[in-house]
Amino acid sequence: xxxxxxxxxxxxxxxxxxxxxxxxxxxxxxxxxxxxxxxxxxxxxxxxxxxxxxxxxxxxxxxxxxxxxxxxxxxxxxxxxxxxxxxxxxxxxxxxxxxxxxxxxxxxxxxxxxxxxxxxxxxxxxxxxxxxxxxxxxxxxxxxxxxxxxxxxxxxxxxxxxxxxxxxxxxxxxxxxxxxxxxxxxxxxxxxxxxxxxxxxxxxxxxxxxxxxxxxxxxxxxxxxxxxxxxxxxxxxxxxxxxxxxxxxxxxxxxxxxxxxxxxxxxxxxxxxxxxxxxxxxxxxxxxxxxxxxxxxxxxxxxxxxxxxxxxxxxxxxxxxxxxxxxxxxxx
Amino acid sequence: xxxxxxxxxxxxxxxxxxxxxxxxxxxxxxxxxxxxxxxxxxxxxxxxxxxxxxxxxxxxxxxxxxxxxxxxxxxxxxxxxxxxxxxxxxxxxxxxxxxxxxxxxxxxxxxxxxxxxxxxxxxxxxxxxxxxxxxxxxxxxxxxxxxxxxxxxxxxxxxxxxxxxxxxxxxxxxxxxxxxxxxxxxxxxxxxxxxxxxxxxxxxxxxxxxxxxxxxxxxxxxxxxxxxxxxxxxxxxxxxxxxxxxxxxx
Amino acid sequence: xxxxxxxxxxxxxxxxxxxxxxxxxxxxxxxxxxxxxxxxxxxxxxxxxxxxxxxxxxxxxxxxxxxxxxxxxxxxxxxxxxxxxxxxxxxxxxxxxxxxxxxxxxxxxxxxxxxxxxxxxxxxxxxxxxxxxxxxxxxxxxxxxxxxxxxxxxxxxxxxxxxxxxxxxxxxxxxxxxxxxxxxxxxxxxxxxxxxxxxxxxxxxxxxxxxxxxxxxxxxxxxxxxxxxxxxxxxxxxxxxxxxxxxxxxxxxxxxxxxxxxxxxxxxxxxxxxxxxxxxxxxxxxxxxxxxxxxxxxxxxxxxx
Numbered sequence: 001x002x003x004x005x006x007x008x009x010x011x012x013x014x015x016x017x018x019x020x021x022x023x024x025x026x027x028x029x030x031x032x033x034x035x036x037x038x039x040x041x042x043x044x045x046x047x048x049x050x051x052x053x054x055x056x057x058x059x060x061x062x063x064x065x066x067x068x069x070x071x072x073x074x075x076x077x078x079x080x081x082x083x084x085x086x087x088x089x090x091x092x093x094x095x096x097x098x099x100x101x102x103x104x105x106x107x108x109x110x111x112x113x114x115x116x117x118x119x120x121x122x123x124x125x126x127x128x129x130x131x132x133x134x135x136x137x138x139x140x141x142x143x144x145x146x147x148x149x150x151x152x153x154x155x156x157x158x159x160x161x162x163x164x165x166x167x168x169x170x171x172x173x174x175x176x177x178x179x180x181x182x183x184x185x186x187x188x189x190x191x192x193x194x195x196x197x198x199x200x201x202x203x204x205x206x207x208x209x210x211x212x213x214x215x216x217x218x219x220x221x222x223x224x225x226x227x228x229x230x231x232x233x234x235x236x237x238x239x240x241x242x243x244x245x246x247x248x249x250x251x252x253x254x255x256x257x258x259x260x261x262x263x264x265x266x267x268x269x270x271x272x273x274x275x276x277x278x279x280x281x282x283x284x285x286x287x288x289x290x291x292x293x294x295x296x297x298x299x300x301x302x303x304x305x306x307x308x309x310x311x312x313x314x315x316x317x318x319x320x321x322x323x324x325x326x327x328x329x330x331x332x
Numbered sequence: 333x334x335x336x337x338x339x340x341x342x343x344x345x346x347x348x349x350x351x352x353x354x355x356x357x358x359x360x361x362x363x364x365x366x367x368x369x370x371x372x373x374x375x376x377x378x379x380x381x382x383x384x385x386x387x388x389x390x391x392x393x394x395x396x397x398x399x400x401x402x403x404x405x406x407x408x409x410x411x412x413x414x415x416x417x418x419x420x421x422x423x424x425x426x427x428x429x430x431x432x433x434x435x436x437x438x439x440x441x442x443x444x445x446x447x448x449x450x451x452x453x454x455x456x457x458x459x460x461x462x463x464x465x466x467x468x469x470x471x472x473x474x475x476x477x478x479x480x481x482x483x484x485x486x487x488x489x490x491x492x493x494x495x496x497x498x499x500x501x502x503x504x505x506x507x508x509x510x511x512x513x514x515x516x517x518x519x520x521x522x523x524x525x526x527x528x529x530x531x532x533x534x535x536x537x538x539x540x541x542x543x544x545x546x547x548x549x550x551x552x553x554x555x556x557x558x559x560x561x562x563x564x565x566x567x568x569x570x571x572x573x574x575x576x577x578x579x580x581x582x
Numbered sequence: 583x584x585x586x587x588x589x590x591x592x593x594x595x596x597x598x599x600x601x602x603x604x605x606x607x608x609x610x611x612x613x614x615x616x617x618x619x620x621x622x623x624x625x626x627x628x629x630x631x632x633x634x635x636x637x638x639x640x641x642x643x644x645x646x647x648x649x650x651x652x653x654x655x656x657x658x659x660x661x662x663x664x665x666x667x668x669x670x671x672x673x674x675x676x677x678x679x680x681x682x683x684x685x686x687x688x689x690x691x692x693x694x695x696x697x698x699x700x701x702x703x704x705x706x707x708x709x710x711x712x713x714x715x716x717x718x719x720x721x722x723x724x725x726x727x728x729x730x731x732x733x734x735x736x737x738x739x740x741x742x743x744x745x746x747x748x749x750x751x752x753x754x755x756x757x758x759x760x761x762x763x764x765x766x767x768x769x770x771x772x773x774x775x776x777x778x779x780x781x782x783x784x785x786x787x788x789x790x791x792x793x794x795x796x797x798x799x800x801x802x803x804x805x806x807x808x809x810x811x812x813x814x815x816x817x818x819x820x821x822x823x824x825x826x827x828x829x830x831x832x833x834x835x836x837x838x839x840x841x842x843x844x845x846x847x848x849x850x851x852x853x854x855x856x857x858x859x860x861x862x863x864x865x866x867x868x869x870x871x872x873x874x875x876x877x878x879x880x881x882x883x884x885x886x887x
Contacts, residue, residue: 003450060676118872121879124675125619126818129810130875136807137868144861188448196438196446196454199427203435206424213384213422214493215410215439224445254807258621258683265680306691312684316677317669 001193001271010328018276022179026172034171035243036287040280041178042239045185047263047275049232052189054261055270056198057225058205060128062257063115063135067230069252070111071104071237073142076154076247083157097160097168100238108234109227111138116226120219132254139252153248160242168242178239182276185232189272201225262312268322277323336397337362337501337531343382343392345375352378354555355392360501365523365532367546367563369539371575375555376535377419380503383533384416385409397500410439413500415530417507421486423493425479429470432478433461433492440497464492468522484515488522495526502532508541520544543567551575589717591840592833597725599832600732604787605809606816606824607739608780614819614885615755616671616773619678622662622685623784623809624802629655630785631792631801632693635704644707648789652782659781663774671773690799699799704792728790735786736825743821752776808835811867815874817881826882831867838863 002011026034046068053059078100081093094100115134119127143151159168168174192198204211204218211218241247250256259282267278285308290301338360345353352375360366370376381387383394385406394402401409424432434457438444441456451457465471468488473481478489487507494502507523508516520541523532527545536542542549543563550560551572559569566572609623633654637647662685670678706724713720743749751772755762763769788802795801812831816823843859850858874882 003452054676060679062679115872118875121875122814125613125617126814128619128675128679129814130871132807133811133814133868133871137865140864141861144857144864146857191448191450194450194452195448196444196451196457198447199431199435199438199451200444202427203424206426207422209386210418210422210424210493212406213386213410213416213418214436215407215497216444217405217407221444254803258679261676261679262683265676269676303691303695305687306695309684309686309688309691312687313666313681316681316684317666 014327026175034175038175038178038243040283041182042236042243044276044279045182046233046236047260047279048272049229050260051264051272051275052229053225054264057201061131062128063131064233064260065252065256066135066138067108067233068237070108071234072241072247072251074100074104075238075241079156095161096163098163100160101235104234104238105231109231112227112230116223120222139249142249156245268324271324274322274324335361339395341393343389345378345390351555356557360531362531364547365534365545367542367549368535370552374552376552380505415494415499416503417490417494417505419505421490423478423489429476429478430461430474433464436493436496437461468492484511499530502530504534506536508538586717586719591836595833595836597728599829600729601787602808602812602832603825603828604783605805606812606828607821608783609809610813610819610824611776612780619675621682624806625686625689626655626659626781626784627788627802630788631797634789635702635792635797651789652785655785656778656782660774660778663777693799701796701798704797706793724793811871815871817884819885820883823881823883834870835867838866
C-alpha cells in the first residue's frame with residue numbers, strides 16, 4: 001500500500017469521492033440509507049481490523065466473530081443490568097459508550113491474548129481450525145447463558161449513552177460517530193503499515209524464518225497484532241449492537257467470521273482501505289441482490305446465496321487484488 | 333578465549349536412525365574465513381542449522397563468544413551476533429530491496445514496538461541500509477521490489493541483510509549456488525572484502541572459491557570431521573582425497 | 583455416581599466419537615496429503631443425510647437407500663474436487679477458506695431450494711427403531727448400530743491404508759508428493775479418489791445421524807467444527823490420531839454435558855450448578871484442545887512430517 005505522497009491520481013480521486021460520499025450521506029435525509037450506511041461502516045471497521053492480521057500478518061483468523069460478539073455482549077449485558085437495576089459481579093453497570101468501548105477492547109483483547117497464545121504456536125491449516133474452534137466455544141458459551149436469553153439474545157430498547165453530549169439515538173449522529181471511529185482507525189492502521197511494527201508483521205508474513213534468523217521474536221509481534229486487531233473488532237461489536245438494537249449469539253456465529261474474510265478479500269487484502277470497499281459491496285449485495293433476482297424471476301431472491309457461493313469460488317480462483325486493485329490499478 | 337568467536341563441542345544430531353552430525357567439534361578464530369566442505373549429505377547444512385538454532389542438538393554445546401547458546405531460540409542467537417544466509421535464497425519478496433535491508437538493520441536498532449513513525453523515513457534504518465546496498469553493488473535497485481531481482485542479485489541482497497548489524501559470526505550456506513561464473517567471482521571478491529568485518533563459516537561446493545577464501549578448512553563426511561586445519565594440508569590429506577576430493581578429480 | 587448412567591453415557595460418547603471419526607478421517611487425509619482446508623466437508627455430511635432420507639421415502643428400503651446415497655455423495659465429492667478444489671492446491675489457505683465457504687453457501691441454499699427450509703425426518707427401518715435391554719435398562723438399538731458401523735469403518739480404513747496399494751500410495755503421498763509422482767502414479771486421480779472416499783465417509787456419518795438428530799440445513803457445520811477439534815487434538819494428517827481424538831472428544835463432550843451439573847451441585851446451589859455446568863460442558867472440548875496444544879502443539883499422534 002503506497003504512502004499518500006506515492007499515490008497516483010486514481011487513488012486521490014477514489015479517496016476524495018469516498019470521503020465526500022461518506023460525509024454527505026446523512027444529508028440526503030433518507031433514514032433507510034443512513035441506517036444501511038451505518039451498518040456498512042461498522043462492518044468496515046471490523047473487516048479493516050481483521051485485515052491487520054489477515055492481510056498484513058498473513059494469519060487467517062477464522063474466529064473474528066468472537067471478538068465482534070464480545071463487544072456486542074458488553075452492550076447487551078450492560079443494558080440488561082441497567083434495566084433491572086442489578087449489579088454485575090458487584091459493580092454497577094454502565095451505559096456510557098466510551099466505557100463500553102474500553103471494556104469491549106479489554107475483553108476482546110484479553111480473549112485474543114489467551115487464545116492467540118495457543119493459536120500462534122501453530123501454523124497454516126491448524127491456525128485456521130483453532131481460531132474457528134475458540135470462536136465456536138464462545139458461541140456455545142453465550143448460547144448456554146440463560147441469564148442473557150441464551151440463543152434468543154437480547155433486544156435493546158435504547159442505544160448506549162454518548163456521555164451526555166452525544167445523542168446516539170439520532171441516526172445522523174450515530175452515523176458520524178461510527179464514521180469517526182472508522183476514519184480514526186484507518187489513519188492509525190495506515191501509519192502502522194509503514195511503521196517498524198508494521199514492517200515486522202509484514203516481514204513475518206513474507207518470510208517468518210528469515211525474520212527469526214534476523215533476530216526478531218516474531219511470536220511476540222504476531223500476538224500483539226492479533227490482540228490489537230481483536231480489540232478494535234470488539235469496539236466494532238459495541239457499534240454493531242447499537243446499530244441493530246440487538247445482541248445475540250448469532251453475532252459470534254462462524255458465518256460472520258466467514259463474511260468478514262469475504263469482505264477483506266472482495267475489497268483487496270492487505271490494503272486496509274480495500275476491506276471498507278469489500279464491506280460496502282458485501283452488505284449492498286446482501287441488501288439488494290435478492291430484490292434484483294426477484295425482478296428477473298419471482299421468488300428466486302430467497303435463494304440469492306446460490307449465486308453468492310459460486311461467486312466466492314470464482315473470486316477465490318481468479319481475483320487476487322480485489323475491488324480496490326481494480327479501481328486504483330497497479331499497487332502491490 | 334578472546335581470539336575465539338565460536339566453539340562447538342561434540343555436537344550430535346540424529347534424524348530417526350541417521351546420524352546427521354556425529355560429535356562434531358569446531359572452533360572459529362576471530363576474523364577468519366573457515367571453509368566447511370564435504371560431499372552431499374555430509375551434514376553441513378544440519379551443522380549450520382544447529383549453530384543458528386533452526387535445529388536443536390541432541391547433545392553437545394555451542395559457545396558464541398563464550399556464551400552458551402546451545403538451547404537458545406534462533407532470534408536470541410541472532411541478537412547475540414550470529415547471522416546467516418540460507419541455501420535457498422531467503423529474502424522478503426514483497427518488499428523493496430531497501431526495505432529488506434532496513435528490516436535487517438531494524439533487528440539490531442532498538443525496539444520494534446513502534447506503531448506510528450514511518451520506518452521508511454527513519455535515518456537510523458535507511459542510512460546504513462543504503463550504505464550496505466552500495467557496498468554489495470545493489471545501490472541502483474534500492475526501490476525495486478525484491479521479487480523482481482535476478483537470482484544473483486537476490487544472493488547479494490541476502491548477503492547485505494546478513495551483514496546488517498555487524499554480526500560477530502556469519503554462517504554462509506552455499507552463497508555461490510546457482511551463480512554464473514562472473515557473478516561467482518564477484519561474490520568471492522565481496523566475501524574477501526568483508527573479511528575484516530566479521531568471522532565467516534563458509535559452506536560451499538565450489539572448491540576454488542573455498543580454497544581462495546578460507547584461512548582454514550574443515551571436512552565433514554557422514555556427519556564426522558575427518559580433517560581440519562590449513563587448506564594446503566587438508567587438500568593433501570590422503571583420507572580427504574579418498575573420501576571427498578577423489579570424487580571431484582576422479 | 584450411578585453406574586448405569588455412567589455406562590449409558592459412555593456408549594453415547596462412543597457413538598458421538600465414531601461419528602466424529604467418520605468426519606475427521608476424510609478431512610485429516612485431505613489436510614495431510616493435499617494441505618487443503620475444506621470447509622465444505624460438512625456439506626457432504628448434510629448431503630448424505632438428505633439423500634438417504636429422500637431415497638428412503640422413495641424406495642422404503644434403508645440399506646439400498648444408504649448405499650446409493652454414499653455413492654451419490656462420493657460422486658459429488660469427486661466433482662467438487664475436479665471442478666474447484668484441484669485448482670486450489672498450493673494456493674494460500676485463505677483462498678481455500680473463501681472458496682469452500684462459498685461451496686457451503688451453495689450447498690445449503692441448494693438443499694433449501696430442493697427440500698425446503700424445514701428439517702425433514704429420516705425414518706429408520708423397524709429393525710433399528712426399538713430399544714434393547716442393556717445392563718438392565720433399555721438402550722436404543724440405532725445408537726449401538728452406529729457404534730458398530732463406526733468401528734467397522736475404522737477397521738476397514740485401517741486395512742485400506744495399512745494393507746492395500748491405494749493405502750500405500752496414500753501414506754507415501756502424505757510423506758512425499760513428488761516421490762509418488764515419480765512412481766508414475768497419476769496424482770490427480772489419487773487425490774480425486776481420496777476426496778470421494780472422504781465424502782462417502784462423511785455421508786455415512788450424516789445418514790446415521792439422520793434418525794437420531796434432525797436432518798436440517800447447516801447440520802454439517804456444527805459437526806465439522808467438532809471434527810476440526812478432533813483433528814487438531816489427534817494431529818493433522820494422522821488417521822490414528824483422528825480415531826483417538828474422536829473418541830476422546832466424544833467422551834469428554836458427553837460426560838461433560840451429562841455429569842458436570844451433578845458434579846458441580848456437590849459444591850454449588852442447584853440452579854447455579856445447572857447453569858455453570860451447562861456453560862462449562864459446552865466449552866469442555868475446546869479447553870481440552872487448548873490443553874493438548876499447549877503441551878503438544880502438533881497433536882497427540884502427529885503424522886510424520
